[in-house]
Every structure is written in C-alpha cells, then in structure tokens.
Amino acid sequence: xxxxxxxxxxIVGALRAMEAAGExxxxxxxxxxxxxxxxxxxxxxxxxxxxxxxxxxxxxxxxDIADALAVRLRAVAGVTEASVAGPxxxxxxxxxxxxxxxxxxxxxxxxxxxxxxxxxxxxxxxEYVSANPTGPxxxxxxxxxxxxDALANLLRKAGYAVTKEYYINDAGAQVDTLARSxxxxxxxxxxxxxxxxxxxxxxxxxxxxxxAKFAQRDGxxxxxxxxxxxxxxxxxxxxxxxxADIRADLDTLGVHMDLFxxxxxxxxxxxxxxxxxxxTKQGLIYQGTLEPPKGQKPDDWEEREQTLFRATQxxxxxxxxxxxxxxxxxxxxxxIAYHHDKYRRGFADMIDVWGADHGGYxxxxxxxxxxxxxxxxxxxxxxxxxxxxxxxxxxxxxSKRAGTFVTLRDxxxxxxxxxxxxxxxxxxxxxxxxxxLVKATEQSRDNPVWYVQYAHARTRSxxxxxxxxxxxxxxxxxxxxxxxxxLTDTGEVALIKTLVQWPRQxxxxxxxHEPHRLAFYLYDLASQFHAxxxxxxxxxxxxxxxxxxxxxxxxxxxxxxxxxxxIQSGLKVFGVTPAEEMR
Numbered sequence: 001x002x003x004x005x006x007x008x009x010x011i012v013g014a015l016r017a018m019e020a021a022g023e024x025x026x027x028x029x030x031x032x033x034x035x036x037x038x039x040x041x042x043x044x045x046x047x048x049x050x051x052x053x054x055x056x057x058x059x060x061x062x063x064d065i066a067d068a069l070a071v072r073l074r075a076v077a078g079v080t081e082a083s084v085a086g087p088x089x090x091x092x093x094x095x096x097x098x099x100x101x102x103x104x105x106x107x108x109x110x111x112x113x114x115x116x117x118x119x120x121x122x123x124x125x126x127e128y129v130s131a132n133p134t135g136p137x138x139x140x141x142x143x144x145x146x147x148x149d150a151l152a153n154l155l156r157k158a159g160y161a162v163t164k165e166y167y168i169n170d171a172g173a174q175v176d177t178l179a180r181s182x183x184x185x186x187x188x189x190x191x192x193x194x195x196x197x198x199x200x201x202x203x204x205x206x207x208x209x210x211x212a213k214f215a216q217r218d219g220x221x222x223x224x225x226x227x228x229x230x231x232x233x234x235x236x237x238x239x240x241x242x243x244a245d246i247r248a249d250l251d252t253l254g255v256h257m258d259l260f261x262x263x264x265x266x267x268x269x270x271x272x273x274x275x276x277x278x279x280t281k282q283g284l285i286y287q288g289t290l291e292p293p294k295g296q297k298p299d300d301w302e303e304r305e306q307t308l309f310r311a312t313q314x315x316x317x318x319x320x321x322x323x324x325x326x327x328x329x330x331x332x333x334x335x336i337a338y339h340h341d342k343y344r345r346g347f348a349d350m351i352d353v354w355g356a357d358h359g360g361y362x363x364x365x366x367x368x369x370x371x372x373x374x375x376x377x378x379x380x381x382x383x384x385x386x387x388x389x390x391x392x393x394x395x396x397x398x399s400k401r402a403g404t405f406v407t408l409r410d411x412x413x414x415x416x417x418x419x420x421x422x423x424x425x426x427x428x429x430x431x432x433x434x435x436x437l438v439k440a441t442e443q444s445r446d447n448p449v450w451y452v453q454y455a456h457a458r459t460r461s462x463x464x465x466x467x468x469x470x471x472x473x474x475x476x477x478x479x480x481x482x483x484x485x486x487l488t489d490t491g492e493v494a495l496i497k498t499l500v501q502w503p504r505q506x507x508x509x510x511x512x513h514e515p516h517r518l519a520f521y522l523y524d525l526a527s528q529f530h531a532x533x534x535x536x537x538x539x540x541x542x543x544x545x546x547x548x549x550x551x552x553x554x555x556x557x558x559x560x561x562x563x564x565x566x567i568q569s570g571l572k573v574f575g576v577t578p579a580e581e582m583r
Contacts, residue, residue: 001113002503003102007046007092008035014072015050023068028057035092037501044081044091045497051088062088099493100484102500103562107480111568114506119160125342126152128353129250130167133239134178135204137249137408139387139435140355145408146424146575147384148353149255150515153573158510163347164258167338170239171264172331177201178242179235180227185211186234190220210241249408253417254575261341263334272329272337275372276322279336284310284371290318309336314367336368343373350377351513353429356385380513385432387424392438415440418576422449425519425574443582445530448523452567453579455526458533459564460580462544466557469547476565479558486555489542491532495559498525502566506573515573522570529563 011033018024033054038047051066058065066088073082073092081093106113128148131141152164169175181202188194189212197203214237222230243260250257266272279285289303307323309332322333342350350369354361362381369379389396389406397406411420419440426448427433445451466473474482487496502521509517536543544556568578 001102001105001109002116002507003098003500004035004037004046004504005507008033008048010076011035011048011050011069011073014069014076015054017072018068024054024058024060024065028054030054036504038091041494041497043085044083045094046092048090048092051084051090055088066090096485096493099496099500100487103484103487103496103558104480106499106502106562106565107558108477109565110476111565111572113565114503114569115157115159116503116507116510117159118507118510119155119158121159121161122349123163123346124155124160124349124351125163125165125345125347126155126351126353127165127167127342128152129246129255130169131246132169132174133242133246134174134202135242136206137246138405139389139408139411140384142253142408142411142420143384143387143424143429143433144353144355145250145253145255146421147382147429147515148351150421150425150518150574151351151353151382151513153575154506154510154515154518157506157569157573160510164256165342166257166260168239168243168260168262168264170262171267171334175235175239176231178238179231182207182210182214182238183222183230183234186214187211187223189215190223192223206242206245207238210238213241214238249412252412253408253420261338263338266337266341267329267334271341272333275337275340276333278340279309279371282371282374284313285322286310288319290321309368309371311364311367311371314370316363316367320364320368332364332368335365336372339365339369339377339379340372343369343377348373348377350379351382352379353382353384356383356430359383382429382513384429387433387435390434390436396437411435418453419449421574422452422519422571422576425516426523428514428516445527448519449576450582451530452522452526452571453576454582455529456564456567456571457579457582458529459560459567462557462560466545466553469545471545471547471550471553473557474554476561479554479561482554482558483551484555484558486552487559491535491542492556492559495528495532495563498528499562499566502569518570518573522567525563525566 012030015024015028015030015033019026019028030050033048033050035046035048038044050069051062054060054065055062063084066084070082070084070090073079073090078095078098079092080095081091083091085091109115126148128151129137129141129145131137137145149164152162156162177200181197184194184197184201185207188208214234217237222234276285286308287305288308289305290308304325306321308319309322311320312318320330320332322330322336324330339350352365362383365381366379369377389411414437423435423440424433439446440449441447443450443454463473487493505518505521509515532542544553544560546553546556564578571578
C-alpha cells in the first residue's frame with residue numbers, strides 16, 4: 001500500500017536494468033536511494049536522489065546518471081513525467097488514476113490502512129515507564145509511558161512482533177529506604193508520634209495509606225521487632241501496594257503492558273552471575289583502577305582496585321565497575337543481566353524509553369548490550385525530557401499526595417487520558433515540553449487533540465447530514481467503487497495525495513522510532529480537511545453533499561470517509577478514541 005515504496009522499487013529496478021545494459025557499473029549499493037514527496041509540491045509527486053547518491057560509486061556525473069534514469073522511469077506504468085532538476089535530482093509526476101487507485105485501496109482497508117509488512121514479524125522489546133516502585137507516577141513518567149506505548153503500537157502496525165515490558169526496580173537501596181519510610185507510617189497508623197520524617201527517607205503523604213493498610217493487615221505484630229525481622233515483609237508489601245497504584249494509573253492512561261519483570265527475581269535467580277560469567281569468558285572483566293573524572297578530582301576520590309567491565313572496547317568513555325566495595329553487584333551489573341535476559345528471550349532488537357536524567361547512562365548500556373550479545377543485539381534508547389505543567393503561564397503543583405510534583409493521576413483527573421496521550425506526542429521525546437492545561441482543554445487549533453478530533457467528528461457529521469437528507473449512505477467498502485474520477489478540485493486532489501502518504505509516514509516513523517511524526521502528520525491532515533470544509537461554506541459547489549448530483553456526492557463521501565479512516569488509524573497508534581461528535 002506504500003506508494004512511495006512501490007516507486008522506490010521501480011527506481012531500483014530501472015537502476016539494475018542500467019547496470020545490465022552497461023550504463024552503470026554492476027553491484028552498486030542502492031540502499032541510500034529514496035523516493036519521497038518533494039519539499040515543493042509544484043515540482044512533482046515524487047522526488048528521488050538516486051543519481052546524487054550513486055555518482056561517486058559509479059564514477060559518473062550525477063546529471064548523466066539522472067538523464068539516463070529519467071528515460072527509463074518515463075516508461076514505468078503510471079508515470080506521466082520524469083524530469084531532471086539541478087545537479088541531478090529527478091522529479092516524477094504520476095497519473096491521476098494512480099492516486100485514485102490508492103484512494104480506493106484505502107477505502108477497502110479501512111482503519112487498517114497503513115498496516116505494513118516492513119518488520120516481517122521481527123521481535124522487538126520495548127521497555128518503558130519502569131519507574132522505581134517508591135512512589136506514584138508523575139508527569140515525566142507519563143511522557144515516557146505515552147512515547148513508549150505509541151512507539152510499540154507503531155511498530156506493531158509496521159509488522160513487528162512487539163512485547164511491551166515494565167522493569168520493576170525492586171532490588172537495591174531505594175526499596176530498602178521505601179521499607180523504612182513505610183515502617184514509620186505503619187507506627188504512625190498504630191498511634192505512635194513519629195515526629196519529622198528523618199532525612200534520607202521518603203516524606204510523601206502517599207505512604208500514610210500504605211502504612212495504614214499494613215497495620216490493618218498485621219496489627220502491631222512488627223512494631224517492636226528489630227529491622228532485620230520486618231524489613232523484607234515491609235518492603236514487599238510497600239512495593240506491591242505502590243505497583244498496584246502504578247498499574248491502575250497506567251490502565252487509566254490506556255497503557256497495558258505485556259510483561260512486568262522483577263529486578264529482584266533476576267538477581268535471586270542468578271541471572272547477574274550468569275551475565276558476569278559470560279563477559280568473563282570473553283575476557284571483558286578485569287581487576288583495575290579507574291582515573292578520576294576528566295577535568296575534576298573530587299575531594300573524596302579514592303583510587304582502589306575494582307572489578308571492571310571493558311566498556312571502552314564497545315564505545316563507552318570509560319570502563320565500568322560491576323561490583324561494589326562490599327562485593328555486591330552494582331546497578332549496572334543488574335541492568336546488564338536484565339538486557340542479557342531479554343536477548344536470551346529472543347529479543348535482539350531492544351528499545352528502552354528513559355527519563356532525561358539517565359542520559360549519562362546511555363553509552364555504557366549500549367556498550368554492554370553489544371558485549372553481552374556478541375554484537376548481535378541492538379539497543380536504541382529514547383530519552384524523554386522533563387515536562388512542566390503550566391496554567392496561564394504559571395507553574396502548577398496540583399498534588400496533595402506527593403507534595404512536590406504533579407502526579408499522572410492529577411493530570412488524568414484534570415484533562416483525561418486522550419488529551420494527555422496526544423498532547424505528549426506533539427513534541428519530539430528529546431525536546432523539553434510545557435503541558436499547558438488551558439491550551440489542552442480549549443477548543444481551537446492551538447489544541448492539537450481537539451483539532452484532530454474535530455476533523456474526525458466532522459467526517460461523521462457528513463454522513464449524518466446525508467442520512468437526514470434521505471440520501472443513500474453506502475458501506476465504507478462500497479465507497480471504494482464510487483466514481484472517484486469526479487474528484488477534480490485542487491483541494492480534493494491535494495487531500496487525496498496527503499492521505500496516500502499515510503503508509504509512508506507509518507513506515508518512516510517506525511524505522512526512525514519517532515511516533516511524534518504521526519502527530520504532526522495528523523495535525524496537518526486535519527488542517528487541510530478543515531480548510532477544505534471552510535471553502536465549501538463559501539463555495540456551495542464544493543460542499544460534500546450536492547443533492548442534485550448523487551454521483552459527485554458519492555465520490556465526495558468516499559473522500560470524507562477516507563479522511564476519517566486515516567485519522568482513526570493514527571489515533572489507534574496513539575491509543576486515543578476518535579470522537580463521533582464534538583459538543
């Protein structure tokens with residue numbers, strides 16, 4: 001269904017024919033050859049860089065390659081023009097019938113339009129959110145959740161076998177701190193005065209409820225026992241309670257994980273030792289000392305022998321310790337084991353969605369994946385920059401439970417999941433983002449989710465108007481047989497060409513792991529549809545329903561239905577419900 005992939009295949013076929021004819025040297029690398037819409041639509045329908053990228057390898061002038069290639073492309077079915085521009089770019093124009101045929105295919109596919117076999121069923125693990133189970137999810141977690149979920153949905157649409165995974169960081173010092181913090185609230189629930197929360201413990205009000213539940217379940221059983229007795233049961237109880245809240249918030253957001261993996265389970269199963277042994281067998285573990293950080297030497301810097309992983313051999317800036325001074329594993333060692341576990345489960349392709357505060361961890365983790373998979377695994381890390389919540393330009397702190405940050409629950413209660421999901425995707429994940437509560441709820445083109453939803457609602461209103469006018473309203477599949485040749489207005493033709501770009505947008509976004517591209521596309525499509533709707537208010541001949549011309553009405557209803565299908569297709573990737581009408 002991807003017209004541009006089809007044209008690219010035709011270009012590659014023409015180039016291979018040129019090789020066979022001796023017009024080009026054999027065996028050229030054609031992987032960089034593209035076929036995509038030109039930046040200026042007046043130049044044509046498709047542009048290719050083939051001559052430019054092949055000139056060096058062919059030892060020919062780009063223009064000479066382009067002139068010969070254009071001759072062959074003019075003979076391709078559906079091509080009406082292939083012209084050479086500048087130093088060697090080729091602009092291609094397609095017959096109207098080509099666009100109509102793809103519009104008909106869109107109508108037959110329905111909301112499944114854009115589904116692709118690009119991934120060919122390859123397994124991909126997308127791990128996201130993975131917040132420490134020490135407190136409620138906040139807005140930065142929300143961004144990671146939305147980006148990760150949309151990316152996973154996008155990859156599934158593009159033909160990959162995707163597993164959505166949440167890594168529970170339930171091992172290490174932070175969950176012991178959680179247990180101690182909750183124990184204070186447990187004592188408080190039993191009527192003891194705990195005073196101020198000591199420094200280093202979690203002060204959040206949310207732990208009052210957890211402590212009270214523990215007291216309700218076990219009474220005063222643990223109150224006077226030493227820490228060694230209550231730490232483990234308190235830790236597990238607190239983790240379970242907080243994870244239940246996290247799961248509930250994710251469910252409200254529409255995020256449903258395929259798998260939750262426990263760090264503690266990995267450690268207890270010996271997975272860290274297994275990964276360590278695997279690296280040792282490769283000669284990648286040694287005892288040594290590290291240099292202090294470049295340009296600085298902390299006052300407490302101490303040169304000491306450590307157990308180190310040769311991370312620099314795989315692109316990192318320095319080698320990395322895998323054991324602490326007490327002989328226990330570092331967090332990094334646990335993370336290596338986790339990614340090794342993913343690889344052993346069949347995931348050579350892994351994507352992690354992290355917060356921006358983990359930026360310094362990227363190189364070492366990618367180095368570790370290269371090492372532990374012997375170069376067969378690939379890890380892409382998407383960093384999500386922080387989110388500020390604003391109202392009338394002022395920073396907002398809505399949470400009473402958390403006190404110092406806005407929780408995901410606060411945001412969902414304020415604007416709802418659809419608004420959160422779409423709005424979070426209107427920026428690149430690595431760009432900082434201001435979530436404006438006023439703009440997120442206003443009805444204007446400045447609110448992207450409303451603007452796109454309004455476009456979909458308008459497509460449905462056309463069919464309601466037709467029914468009210470007692471006009472036949474055929475099924476969507478039947479609209480594929482409508483007289484699409486009647487769609488000749490420049491606005492209609494432009495809409496068709498934008499709609500037919502959807503499969504290309506899906507594949508390009510999947511290849512680059514950038515779901516925000518689809519948000520930009522949907523917004524542009526909505527803008528184009530709204531503009532055409534407005535033209536119809538001013539020029540009655542451009543209205544979608546012309547009661548005196550049933551065939552033209554049928555063709556235009558087909559176009560409207562196609563707009564609705566593409567918006568549905570995109571919103572499904574985002575996990576957003578299309579609006580049937582706006583009130």
